[in-house]
Amino acid sequence: SEAILKFIEDKKIAYVMSCKLYANLQSSIYSIDKWQALGMGIWITEMEFKQGGWSKPRRIIIIKQQEEIRKRATGKRLTSLFKLEDIDQDKVYKTRYHAFVTNQDLPANEIWEQYKRRG
Numbered sequence: 001s002e003a004i005l006k007f008i009e010d011k012k013i014a015y016v017m018s019c020k021l022y023a024n025l026q027s028s029i030y031s032i033d034k035w036q037a038l039g040m041g042i043w044i045t046e047m048e049f050k051q052g053g054w055s056k057p058r059r060i061i062i063i064k065q066q067e068e069i070r071k072r073a074t075g076k077r078l079t080s081l082f083k084l085e086d087i088d089q090d091k092v093y094k095t096r097y098h099a100f101v102t103n104q105d106l107p108a109n110e111i112w113e114q115y116k117r118r119g
Contacts, residue, residue, distance in 0.1 A: 009103055029099070051101075063098040064095050
């Protein structure tokens with residue numbers, strides 16, 4: 001929530017937190033064209049995004065994983081908005097996504113590695 005993020009930011013604490021994939025974020029993710037490969041079936045990108053209720057845009061790191069290649073892929077599918085026939089079926093139904101909000105300036109792949117090591 002905005003209150004939690006503002007509290008952490010006011011204290012100058014570095015953070016990486018999972019983001020809920022609300023419909024507006026899903027729509028933004030769906031329209032992303034540029035992804036950097038991290039390995040077979042896994043890609044990363046980032047964007048500035050202002051979630052509803054936030055006072056300002058924040059840095060969002062997004063991971064996408066192809067389920068057919070990465071059998072243990074975790075994350076969510078982009079199904080909230082996309083029930084139409086003119087969509088990329090693979091992008092919506094065969095791919096899983098994670099989104100993280102951060103205030104750090106590290107490269108996106110380092111943010112991902114940091115998040116995976118959380119305890």
